[in-house]
Amino acid sequence: MSVRTRPGPRERLLEAADRLIYTHGVNVGVDALLKSANVARRSLYEHFGGKDGLIVEVLRSAAEADAADYRDTMDAAGDDPRARLLAVFDRIGEIIARPGFHGCRYLAADLALTDPGHPAHEVTRGYRRRVHALLERELVALGHPRPARAADQFLILIDGTLAAGATRPDGDPAAAARELAADLITP
Amino acid sequence: MSVRTRPGPRERLLEAADRLIYTHGVNVGVDALLKSANVARRSLYEHFGGKDGLIVEVLRSAAEADAADYRDTMDAAGDDPRARLLAVFDRIGEIIARPGFHGCRYLAADLALTDPGHPAHEVTRGYRRRVHALLERELVALGHPRPARAADQFLILIDGTLAAGATRPDGDPAAAARELAADLITP
DNA sequence: TGATAGATAGATCGATCGGTCTACCTAGGT
DNA sequence: ACCTAGGTAGACCGATCGATCTATCTATCA
DSSP: OOSOOOOOHHHHHHHHHHHHHHHHOTTOOHHHHHHHHTOOHHHHHHHHSSHHHHHHHHHHHHHHHHHHHHHHHHHHTOSOHHHHHHHHHHHHHHHHHSTTOOSOHHHHHHHHOOOTTOTHHHHHHHHHHHHHHHHHHHHHHTTOSSHHHHHHHHHHHHHHHHHHHHHOOSSOHHHHHHHHHHHHTOO | OOSOOOOOHHHHHHHHHHHHHHHHOTTOOHHHHHHHHTOOHHHHHHHHSSHHHHHHHHHHHHHHHHHHHHHHHHHHTOSOHHHHHHHHHHHHHHHHHSTTOOSOHHHHHHHHOOOTTOTHHHHHHHHHHHHHHHHHHHHHHTTOSSHHHHHHHHHHHHHHHHHHHHHOOSSOHHHHHHHHHHHHTOO
16 A cells, blocks of 8 residues: 555566666576566466566567657757767767677677577667667758668768777777768768 | 697687677576587686686686777877777668667676676776777877877767667667767867 | 597496476364 | 366476586606
């Protein structure tokens, strides 16, 4: 009643797995996930069917949040498509600087799950398509002659920036990539 | 005598591990490595001290070969620093198109080995420094005003290209990145 | 020829893996 | 008051993990 309802085992598992899978990789043990979430073993298999199902659901909800973050970032930058696009790299700079950052979770999942048939790949592919569409929309508004190709190039810059942030913490990869992006949208 | 001397267990293990670790990730089992190399269990621990030692040595020798590949690629492009730098992306395009390609092995290792103290990270860091130095050397020869920063940007483009090649096989990320690189070295 | 170093094969170790199962408990609805 | 659905706790399963060990074989060299 007066006590706030404790999140159910499904929510607790998603939250704990989101954190543990990012920090320890998808090969983190089921026991560690259950212990961190304070959830019974059985609940995992009831709600997600197994570890793979949990991984997929974690990626799906993270993708939802990250896509919303892209939208919010661009909306906060105003109406100018150019400013909206460049704001993405400022945001990525913040993300890289966050304690505990060590790379793009979607790329990490794709590289770690070497079975090309793993359902997680569909989730990451869908996420990239969404980001590509967000970028392309701005590039169209900007009147870019080849918006689809330019969105490809933006994604290359984003992936490269996240990789650089994970492996070469010195320097400011987001600012370096922002320069390249500015060239890309400055005729 | 007339038979070519069979490579020793160390060489066979390195070759098999290089292949299996790239295709199945660093979490591939020791048994699979031994079986693929036709090597006794004991030999692994004699030569490499353990699985981690083998991983480190595999990355080290791969880094040696890849650094040589960068040099050869640039040398084959002639003397013009601009041509030498852009040739890198043509080469990466070939690598991405190779059957079985699924991303940069060094980034995959860094993302999979979540322990920041794992000795493999030093190897990958050293490799990136070598590539950075190779690029910066050309940028200096080109008279680029900020060669170190430009080399950072080249590495971002390279990492992004490899990531795109691994996750979005459609399109031609190497060509897209080459365009950005050309802008970067065309005042 | 005999000694030695290095390789092979494989048993074995404790730990952990993902997954299934039983037993108990508790909150909500009738 | 009772039933039921969903949760917890934890034993248990076979498989696999990385690593250590013994025992045997083989090539090379003194």
